[in-house]
Amino acid sequence: MSNRLEDHQMRVYVANLGKYNEGVLQGAWITLPMRDGELADVLKNKVGLTGRYEEYAIHDYEGGEGLLSYMPAPGEYTPLDDLNLMCKVFESRELDDPDVYEKVKNYIDGIGGVQYPIEIMNLAMESDDIDYHAYDTGYGPDNPKFFKSNEEKFGYSIIEAHSVMRDDRSVMVVDPMEDEDLAAVAAIENSNYSSFFDKARFGEEYKLETDATLTDDGYLFSGSIDTDRWSRDELKEEVEWMDRPRDSETCNPADPLNLAAGSAPSITR
Numbered sequence: 476m477s478n479r480l481e482d483h484q485m486r487v488y489v490a491n492l493g494k495y496n497e498g499v500l501q502g503a504w505i506t507l508p509m510r511d512g513e514l515a516d517v518l519k520n521k522v523g524l525t526g527r528y529e530e531y532a533i534h535d536y537e538g539g540e541g542l543l544s545y546m547p548a549p550g551e552y553t554p555l556d557d558l559n560l561m562c563k564v565f566e567s568r569e570l571d572d573p574d575v576y577e578k579v580k581n582y583i584d585g586i587g588g589v590q591y592p593i594e595i596m597n598l599a600m601e602s603d604d605i606d607y608h609a610y611d612t613g614y615g616p617d618n619p620k621f622f623k624s625n626e627e628k629f630g631y632s633i634i635e636a637h638s639v640m641r642d643d644r645s646v647m648v649v650d651p652m653e654d655e656d657l658a659a660v661a662a663i664e665n666s667n668y669s670s671f672f673d674k675a676r677f678g679e680e681y682k683l684e685t686d687a688t689l690t691d692d693g694y695l696f697s698g699s700i701d702t703d704r705w706s707r708d709e710l711k712e713e714v715e716w717m718d719r720p721r722d723s724e725t726c727n728p729a730d731p732l733n734l735a736a737g738s739a740p741s742i743t744r
Contacts, residue, residue: 482541482576483508483566485558487549491523492530502534505555508562510718514555531555541565545580547590557592560707563714564596578605585688585695594702596710606696611635623675625689630678632694633657634664656684 480486490502503521505514518524522531532551536543542565549558568575579598582605583589589598598605611632622628637657638645647661663672682689686697705713 478506480506480538480541481566483562483569484541485536485538485543485549485562487533487555487558488535489518489522489531489555490534491528492532493528494523495532502531507555507559508566508717509559511556511559512718514559518555541576542595545583546592546595553592557707560710560714561592561596561599563717564599564710567714567717568599568602572602574607575599575602577609578602578607581605581607581690581693581695582700584690586697586699589702593707593710597702597705598700600705600710600713601700604698604700606698607693608632608636608695609693624678625691625694626678626682627675628678629682629687629689629694630674630676633678633681634660634674637661638664 484506486504486506488502488504490500494501501523503517505517507514509517518531524531533549533553533555534551536549538544542562565575572578579595579602582598583595589595610628622631634647635645637649638647640646647664649657649661651658660672660677663669681687682694688695688697
């Protein structure tokens with residue numbers, strides 16, 4: 476397969492399990508998401524799920540840098556409806572939160588405990604509450620030796636997050652009433668002794684204090700997301716607008732959902 480997939484898409488090879496067990500290979504590559512009616516037609520007409528043949532199995536899959544780059548690989552018997560719904564949820568959410576993939580990926584990498592499509596869909600729906608930040612490493616990425624650990628990148632980033640430019644120099648500003656420890660760090664950073672300050676040690680201690688999770692690309696402040704909050708029926712309601720019939724004569728191929736006429740429905744929960 477050669478066509479490039481969008482981040483919210485995946486391609487799966489679905490085999491007719493009954494015929495496979497009889498020694499007959501029948502199946503089809505299916506690119507998700509697709510409208511529910513279209514998916515049912517493909518399963519019936521191409522995979523041959525009709526009559527006594529009712530079961531299927533996923534025998535292969537592929538994806539780009541989106542969903543399949545970090546979610547657990549689909550198993551043989553992963554419900555196709557769940558995969559299709561998950562792709563729709565991410566396609567819908569990326570309109571409101573372009574960083575949804577990065578947030579969900581780093582939550583899974585950092586917090587873990589997520590393996591089923593329904594849980595991943597819940598993370599996508601709650602992505603606004605995932606407190607993830609990319610490191611603010613200044614010129615670090617151009618000089619890998621500059622930062623020797625994620626703790627050092629974290630310490631540097633926290634300092635930068637509380638800094639402003641004054642008189643052509645960066646000054647760390649912290650209200651002692653809000654964070655006494657950070658105010659003490661600011662006093663050192665703004666003094667003539669800033670070059671002696673151990674940012675890695677600070678990052679390590681601040682990580683423990685804030686219960687932050689560090690990845691190679693950023694940091695995540697802990698805050699457990701309820702991965703059972705949204706049921707399948709509720710998720711289907713949120714993306715049902717994507718299954719509305721389209722007028723083939725007026726549909727713009729570059730904007731098949733006619734999003735230019737208005738934004739996608741917002742989360743109503």
